[in-house]
Amino acid sequence: SANPATVQDNLEGLLGQALGGVSLAEQARAVEQLRQIVPSAEGLELLWNILETETDPRRLVAAQILGYHRSWRSSHSNMKRLLGRLRQEKDPGVVTILVWCLRQRDEVQEFLQHKYVRAAREAALGLPLNSSTLAGLLQVLLLGRDADIERILLHKLRHIHPSQVRELVDHLLRLEGEIDAERLFKIFECLPQVSLFDIFVENHNLPAWAPQQGFDPAATSPQ
Helix, strand or coil, X not given: CCCHHHHHHHHHHHHHHHHHCCCHHHHHXXXXXXXXCCXXXXXXXXXXXXXXXXXXXXXXXXXXXXXXXXXXXXXXXXXXXXXXXXXXXXXXXXXXXXHHHCCCCHHHHHHCCCCCHHHHHHHHHCCCCCCCCHHHHHHHHHHCCCHHHHHHHHHHHCCCCHHHHHHHHHHHHHCCCCCCHHHXXXXXXXXXXXXXXXXXXXXXXXXXXXXXXCCCHHHHCCC
């Protein structure tokens, strides 16, 4: 196997070439080689150190390499390190790449309302749909900050699993009084319609009564 020091030297050399090769072709070759190198623990530490040194011109390339090789995401300490960097990062390009590193992780929802709109759009693209992220998704949709983010999130809702529709509707009902009707209709029209119909028939069009109470016609009449 390759000497770790040699691999690290290669990594440093390629990072330099990717940043400032003598030609665009050389830069492109360096980037391609960086994609193929799986960083060792020492290599990853080098990338983190570059990323955390705000004067290092290789930071954007280092962030991209972390995004190409994501095995580090299984480490709680590495995820904590990335999130800490993201929360204080000032470079819009680096922020966007680091958000890209979080694709399909629940943690990406924290950046759906990031002040850099490109980073927020990247967070929307990378957002998984599950019980932990539905409330955050709805909050952003109801804010209506950016048309592209809205389009991305509504597209995701078109592919929501039918079993998640009830949970999403429950979130919406808890927001009663805070919802713009037009935005609400946009959300509803994206959802699986059979699941939505079943929920509303089950929850809203039937009277709340127990068999022993009999049936009260007033319970179903319009108010």
